[in-house]
Amino acid sequence: MELLIVKDKRIDYDGSAIQSHWTYRNFGILGNSLVVFRGKCDVKVEEMIDIEDLRQNKEIKSDDMVHYIIEVFDFPNVLLASALQKLFMAKLCEVLGDYGIKTIRKGDDIYVNGRKLSISIATVSPVSIKIHIGINVEAKGIPEGVEAIGLKELGIEDIGGFMEKTGKALVEEFKKVKKDSLKVRWAS
Amino acid sequence: MELLIVKDKRIDYDGSAIQSHWTYRNFGILGNSLVVFRGKCDVKVEEMIDIEDLRQNKEIKSDDMVHYIIEVFDFPNVLLASALQKLFMAKLCEVLGDYGIKTIRKGDDIYVNGRKLSISIATVSPVSIKIHIGINVEAKGIPEGVEAIGLKELGIEDIGGFMEKTGKALVEEFKKVKKDSLKVRWAS
Amino acid sequence: MELLIVKDKRIDYDGSAIQSHWTYRNFGILGNSLVVFRGKCDVKVEEMIDIEDLRQNKEIKSDDMVHYIIEVFDFPNVLLASALQKLFMAKLCEVLGDYGIKTIRKGDDIYVNGRKLSISIATVSPVSIKIHIGINVEAKGIPEGVEAIGLKELGIEDIGGFMEKTGKALVEEFKKVKKDSLKVRWAS
């Protein structure tokens, strides 16, 4: 899994990055990848993946987020997509723990002091698994009714450093998953 | 995923429970399942799954462990096996956190204060994913050279309660993984 | 497999219900499902799934049908889709036999006295198997050239009862298929 951390510019997330090969099309990176970038979040209805959100007419937006776009080509299965997503969320919580921040993870949501820090979706395209994770930098521009929190309110000011630390941690986690899958004999 | 917590007897783990349908053969439970039980651990060489261990002639044993045997039939893929395993380990760390215990997870290993609390393996049979997790109740009967720690040394005396709490937490985690995999539209 | 029998309203079938997650989007039911409803049938060309029909410019319509929309997420494979479809058609014939009606099944078509009682299609989306079955309530509004027959002409007047009986029978059949798939060891 190749890691790309985009630091020289902001990229807004409108949901289109969830499509297959977005990373290859935009950055020329072939195969499994994680792109970390920073920008607004405002997901267009036609790009919404979570049908639960669609059914409830939820808005998905935030003025400033760290975004993670993961694509895994090993095989496009929704259960693997969902399991990897939860694992990545748990890993992010572990990294936040290293910052001294106590989190509560509920599936693919991270809460701090009862306030929502993150959004995430995991699905498949016909050729790959795609996962988006967004973490509020500041709790601004959030849909009404959502009690949110952001990294800055948690004392994390070096967003670039956070992007690097978490990006590396997620890639290491995936590599460990992959490596371990190769070193075991099958059971009868 | 059906949960069975065996409280009325001890069951020793010799590695044979990693075979497919062990839970159905022994407890009549069909389909995805988690069995939690307590007993010794002494894995026979012919049941060892981790080829890295085999190559290094490692022993896998402990005098008293809480064991988790998970079987998932959705599809037998080693990457999914490995991802679910890591997610379950992360969940166990989160539960240990609820007990006030600070853990470090390295892939599928849990450490407390630099000492190893757990063992685990994840693989596939031709029809299912199989995962074993073992958590030391006491750090006794551990192979030489391994700095180990057990639940009792961490202040957890109610092992039955721990088995229930963790068993339920792992099943809930899996159910969330499964549920979320069903509510997302595919991406193009 | 969850069963929903829509009795309080008519729903016309224009082919769009063959898309993935139609049941979740419209009824909030997650996972494997069977929805039984009653309404007209007039499949739009752009929703036609059977390329043989498209090649022959066939019309698919009927003024009054009992419809079954099945979605199975276990894995999206056209051979499984097609096998399940034939099995469901055979089951419907068995239920019709319980009504004292002698049927002839040719693949996915049911005939009574040489007249066509049903239509059906089975395919996959990128995340699921989708099957539609339609059974004429009355042989009205059928494309020219098709000798059709309906439930009422066969003496079945309690259409609601028929929807329940068949809905339950199909779900039971699927559950048996699933259950049996879990209780067998693999062969070498």
Added chain:
Amino acid sequence: MELLIVKDKRIDYDGSAIQSHWTYRNFGILGNSLVVFRGKCDVKVEEMIDIEDLRQNKEIKSDDMVHYIIEVFDFPNVLLASALQKLFMAKLCEVLGDYGIKTIRKGDDIYVNGRKLSISIATVSPVSIKIHIGINVEAKGIPEGVEAIGLKELGIEDIGGFMEKTGKALVEEFKKVKKDSLKVRWAS
């Protein structure tokens, strides 16, 4: 799917024919196949596939049966194995209906007048789906406690003719399943 009807000799079924490539090894037939033969049935414990039977120490035997061994290589999935098996049983019931015999199918079991006519198992090897079906020619040598019936008691004396008629019917059914799986466009 190639059909072989063995008429020139008896072949007893001890369960070993459920292994992959049995048909190729013994008859040189490559790929999807159905072999129909006649002989005793006495399944050795080590060849038993149904763990439910194993758990209950059931015997599987009969003095004279028509046997069907099906192998499908398209992909080795237990749900497809189980669905195809039920479809084949339903087809056999339809053929028995053509003989004027009224059957009741319960999943993969055929009953006539409350007495059991058949046995069956469906599973996978690592490369194929394997299905065995056995139909009593006479209800002799059946395990105690099983109320059985055979073809001869149902008035079917021409066992060779029955083997041909049913063999062809099952192969036609599979070919229809396969053909239909190829003529449908995918749904979004």
Added chain:
Amino acid sequence: MELLIVKDKRIDYDGSAIQSHWTYRNFGILGNSLVVFRGKCDVKVEEMIDIEDLRQNKEIKSDDMVHYIIEVFDFPNVLLASALQKLFMAKLCEVLGDYGIKTIRKGDDIYVNGRKLSISIATVSPVSIKIHIGINVEAKGIPEGVEAIGLKELGIEDIGGFMEKTGKALVEEFKKVKKDSLKVRWAS
């Protein structure tokens, strides 16, 4: 794999033939197939499959080509698509060798004397593998900057004969791949 060689008319290739079921829709051929035809090549941007080409704004065109459209339904996997494509290219080189022409194959490209003879793409639809191969009849209408060569410049004047010889050779190669996949037992 069924072979169709279209000799009575020209068919231009604009990229749309890469869609699933193109062969069934246009020629009524069900299942695995190879269609060989002759015509211009001018791939519309919206039909371009190779994202590398899209990223570089490459044009894909030629005034006169022999085209091969292959569809394989066994299972839609990009690695199998890519492996079969390379094998077919290698086979074409072997046939060209029979004509006395020395080729260099680089992956899916064929060169003669450093000049490009062919284009090709392999991908999946949600239900099948699709491969397109085009071989220049004459090196005319080629995008600027591409040093191309055609069959006529290599002394092959009987294009119809070439279409037949290569069409048969590719189908034979696939049949051998398939046959061999069925005659091997699995390894532990």
Added chain:
Amino acid sequence: MELLIVKDKRIDYDGSAIQSHWTYRNFGILGNSLVVFRGKCDVKVEEMIDIEDLRQNKEIKSDDMVHYIIEVFDFPNVLLASALQKLFMAKLCEVLGDYGIKTIRKGDDIYVNGRKLSISIATVSPVSIKIHIGINVEAKGIPEGVEAIGLKELGIEDIGGFMEKTGKALVEEFKKVKKDSLKVRWAS
């Protein structure tokens, strides 16, 4: 795909290297791999993979061969195994062409002047694809009735150089197959 060329010792091939994880167990190489080594060939009957050979009681042996053991974990499918095998054989022929040797490939067999240069088998384990290729160094110790030829008779004396050149060529070929599978968008 990692390449290991064993030059410091001879390794005889008795067929056991076809088992999964042979390379990891013996050389510690995780994941897709190609091991090239030199030694006798004498395949034990219980390790024979080709059922056609077993049916004909064929012997598989040679006094001196270059062996290639390939393992691919992407997914264990016999059609992909067989396609990759043929592609590797074609690539070996292309390399032999670079040596000025004219070969005829028939599926997975290489002939020079009507004499057999190679043996090969491709299959799956429950977790991987396994391919063995053997090329005679000298045509000695070959089963009676087989007209064989070896590299030395073809003028290739630098066997170590041949092992390197072919090993690198096969790995490059696989990498190209893999890379191309990742750069194409899916077709509708």
